[in-house]
Amino acid sequence: MANITAAMVKDLREKTDAGMMDCKKALVATDGDFEKAVVWLREKGLAKAAKKAGVVAAEGLCNYVVSGNKVVLFELNSQTDFVAQNAKFIALLDQVGQIIASSNATNTEEALAIDVNGKTLETVIMEASGTIGEKISLRRVQVLTKTDAQVFGAYKHMGGRIVTVSVLAGNDEVVAKDVAMHVAALAPKYVSKDDIPADVVAKEKEVILAAALNENAASPKPKPENIIAERIVPGRLEKNLKEICLLSQAFVKNPDLTVEQYVKGAKSEVVTFVRLEVGEGIEKVETDFAAEVAAQAAAAAK
Incomplete structure (x- = not known):
């Protein structure tokens, strides 16, 4: 039996983009023969899925369990929105959710390593990629917990393009659901101003000051810079920070109330929330379909 080293596993992973554990299994099964291990992975459908690894998977769906x-x-990401509506993708979405919910995983890395009947969840997803025909990837996993004195409010928009969960102290699930819907619509970043990191506040203040000074310089009657810094900037900063905080936002179902007023009126209190939207932060590759067809036609004509 050949000695399977970490370097061998790394080389095979770089060649095939298959999971680390699958690469090790392939090398063990082929007695360390690199080329046979590549074939072994392809036969299992793992290398086939890995060929899609360079493609951006920016579509898909979010879910909660x-x-x-x-x-x-x-x-759970896919390459196209069309596949995200596929019955096999929806079944995989449900399967992945149940697997994670039944485990102790608290983040994406831990979730991918979950054992599923002798395979990692990462392998299960890669095998599904081969069957579905697109790169499928588990991108973000977050876990919220509550006490018996708290309630969850969950909301899914457009079948899972956006999912939100709120945690409220109190026992009113209707209010918690309303807060989750509000979070989906207005996308707050923090519960209250107290939750905003000092460096974020400082950066925002810096940006507002620079903008205000530029406006002042272009004004026919510029004000002294200390007036800008001491009177104008604080007001703008306060307004901007309120806009990104859940409690100070106008409640989407009744703009005459802030979220804080609505929740307090129902004898509840917001503890935290999470909002996931498909593709956040992913730089999508824009494809010129006409140019792509023309290039293929030109290549075929040669």
Whole structure:
């Protein structure tokens, strides 16, 4: 039996983009023969899926699974929106959610390593990629927990393009659901101003000051710079920070109230929330379809 080293596993992973454990299994099964291991992975459908590894998977769906006092939120990506509506993709979405919810995983890395009947969840997803015909990837996993004195509010928009979960102290699930819907619509970043990191506040203040000074310089009657810094900037900063905080936003169902006023009126209190939207932060590759067809036609004509 050949000695399977970490370097061999790394080389095979770079060649095939298959999972680390699958690369090791392939090398063990082929007694360390690199080329046979590549074939072994292809036969298992793992290398086939890996060929798609360079493609951007920016579509897909988000989902949540509630299990007692725990809720798992996650994003499963595909290359196209069409595949995200595929019955096999939807079944995989449900399967992945149940697997994570039944485990102790708290993040994406831990979730991908979950054992599923002798395979990692990463392998299960890669095998599904080969069957479905597109790169499928588990991108984000977040877990929220609550006490018995708290409630979850969950909301899914456009079948899972956006999912949100709120945690409220109190026992009013309707209010919690309303807050989750509000979070989906207005996308706050923090519960309150107290939750905003000092460096974020400082950066925002810096940006506002620079903009205000530029406006002042272009004004026919410029004000002294200390007036800008001491009177104008604080007001703008306060307004901007309120706009990104859940409690200070105008409640989407009744703009005459802030979210804080609505929740307090229902004898509840917002503890936290999570909002996931498909493709956030992914730089999508824009394809010129006409140019692509023309290039293929030109190549075929040669």
